[in-house]
Amino acid sequence: MTESAPLNAAVGLVPTGSSPALLQRLWCDRIGAAALIVLIAIVLAVWVGPWLYPASPSEISFDRALLPPSSAYPFGTNDLGQDQLARILSGGRISLAVGVMAMAIAITLGLFVGSLAGFYGGWIDGGLMRLTDLFLSLPQLPLVLLVIYLFGELVRQVLGPEQGVFVLIVSVIGGLNWMSVARLVRAGFLSLKYRNFVQAAVALGANPWQLVRDHLLPNVVGPVTVAATLAVGNAILAESTLSFLGLGFSPDVPTWGRMLFDAQNYIEGAPHVVIFPGLAIFLTVLSINTVGDALRDILDPQGK
Numbered sequence: 001m002t003e004s005a006p007l008n009a010a011v012g013l014v015p016t017g018s019s020p021a022l023l024q025r026l027w028c029d030r031i032g033a034a035a036l037i038v039l040i041a042i043v044l045a046v047w048v049g050p051w052l053y054p055a056s057p058s059e060i061s062f063d064r065a066l067l068p069p070s071s072a073y074p075f076g077t078n079d080l081g082q083d084q085l086a087r088i089l090s091g092g093r094i095s096l097a098v099g100v101m102a103m104a105i106a107i108t109l110g111l112f113v114g115s116l117a118g119f120y121g122g123w124i125d126g127g128l129m130r131l132t133d134l135f136l137s138l139p140q141l142p143l144v145l146l147v148i149y150l151f152g153e154l155v156r157q158v159l160g161p162e163q164g165v166f167v168l169i170v171s172v173i174g175g176l177n178w179m180s181v182a183r184l185v186r187a188g189f190l191s192l193k194y195r196n197f198v199q200a201a202v203a204l205g206a207n208p209w210q211l212v213r214d215h216l217l218p219n220v221v222g223p224v225t226v227a228a229t230l231a232v233g234n235a236i237l238a239e240s241t242l243s244f245l246g247l248g249f250s251p252d253v254p255t256w257g258r259m260l261f262d263a264q265n266y267i268e269g270a271p272h273v274v275i276f277p278g279l280a281i282f283l284t285v286l287s288i289n290t291v292g293d294a295l296r297d298i299l300d301p302q303g304k
Contacts, residue, residue: 025298032294039287042280046092057086057254066270076272078263082254084273088280091254095236096284098170098255102235105174107228110181115212117182118189125186132179140176141241147172148247165249173238181227188220222299229292233285240281256281 027033050057061081069076075084117128148168155164192198198215206214236256242248243257244264251262256277263273 022295022298026291026294029294029297032291032297035287035290035294038283039291042092042284042287043096046089046096049089050086050093053085053089055083055086057082057090058252059083066266066273068270069272075276076270078259078273079266079270084259084276087254087259088256088277091256091259091277092280092284094166094249094253094255095239095257095281098166098173098239099232099236099288101170102174102177102238103228103231105170106177106231106235107181107224109175109178110227111185111217111224113178114182114185115189115217118186119193119208119212119216121190128182129186132182135176136179138176144172144176144238144242145245145247148242152247161250162253165253169239169242169248170235173235177231177234181224181231184223184227185220188223189216192216192219226292226296226299229295230289233288233292236281236285236288 026036059082064073064077064081065079067073067077067081073083073085075088078084078087113128113132117125152165152168155168158164159167193211193216198211201211201215239248239255240257240260243255244261246261248261249255249258251258259277260274260281263270263277267274
C-alpha cells in the first residue's frame with residue numbers, strides 16, 4: 001500500500017514530487033538556478049578539467065616559483081613552482097569526494113538512529129535522543145583534532161598514507177554530523193506513524209520494515225535531502241579547516257585546504273596562491289548551501 005495524492009491532501013502531507021519536477025521547480029528559482037549552474041560547473045571542472053588541462057599538479061620547478069597569473073599559468077604558481085590551476089582541479093576531486101562521502105555517513109547514521117527513535121519510541125527513543133544530545137554537546141573541532149592525532153598514524157600504517165587519511169577524515173566528519181538528520185527523521189516519524197494511511201497499512205498486516213520503507217521514509221525524503229545538501233558543504237569546510245591546521249592530507253595531496261596551509265607564508269608577496277584555492281572553497285560551499293536553501297523552500301513551502 002502506497003500513499004496517493006488524495007491521501008496526501010487528506011492527511012496534510014506535502015508531496016515532494018519526482019526528480020524532474022523538483023529540478024524544474026528549482027530552475028524557476030533564479031538564485032537557486034544560478035547556484036546550481038555554478039555548482040555543476042565546479043563539479044565538471046574538477047572531474048573533466050585535468051584531462052582538458054593536462055599540466056602536472058606535482059611537478060616542481062623552482063625557476064618558476066610564485067609566478068603571477070599569466071597565459072601560461074592562468075592561476076599562477078606556488079612556492080615550489082607547481083601549477084596552481086592544475087592543483088586546484090586535482091585537489092577539487094578530493095575535497096568534493098570528502099564532502100560527499102562524509103555526507104553519506106552522516107545521513108546513514110542519522111536515518112538509522114532517527115528511524116529507531118521515532119518508530120519505536122519509549123526507552124529506545126529516550127536513550128537514542130540522550131546519545132544525540134551527548135554528541136551535540138561535544139566540541140567538534142577539538143574532538144576531531146584529538147581523534148586524528150591519536151589514530152592518524154595507525155590508520156596510515158594500515159591503509160596507506162593517502163587512503164588512510166581520507167578514510168579517517170571522512171569517518172570523523174561524518175560520524176560527528178548525523179545528529180540533525182536523526183532529529184529530523186525522528187520528528188517526521190513521530191508525526192506520521194499515527195496517521196490514517198499508516199494505521200491502514202498496519203491493519204492490512206504490514207510489518208515494521210514495510211511501514212518504514214514504504215510509508216514513513218518516503219515522507220521524510222524532503223528534509224533529509226536538504227540536510228544532505230548542506231552536509232556536503234559543511235564537510236568540505238571541515239576538511240579545509242583540518243588541512244589548513246596541518247592535520248589533513250600530506251603536502252603532495254593538493255586539497256584546497258592544504259593549498260591554503262602551504263600558502264599562508266606568501267599572502268603578501270604572492271596573494272594569488274591564497275586567492276584561488278580560497279575562492280574555490282567559497283564558491284563551492286556557497287553554491288551548495290544556496291541550492292540547499294532553495295530545495296528547502298521548494299520541499300517545505302510552509303516553512304518560508
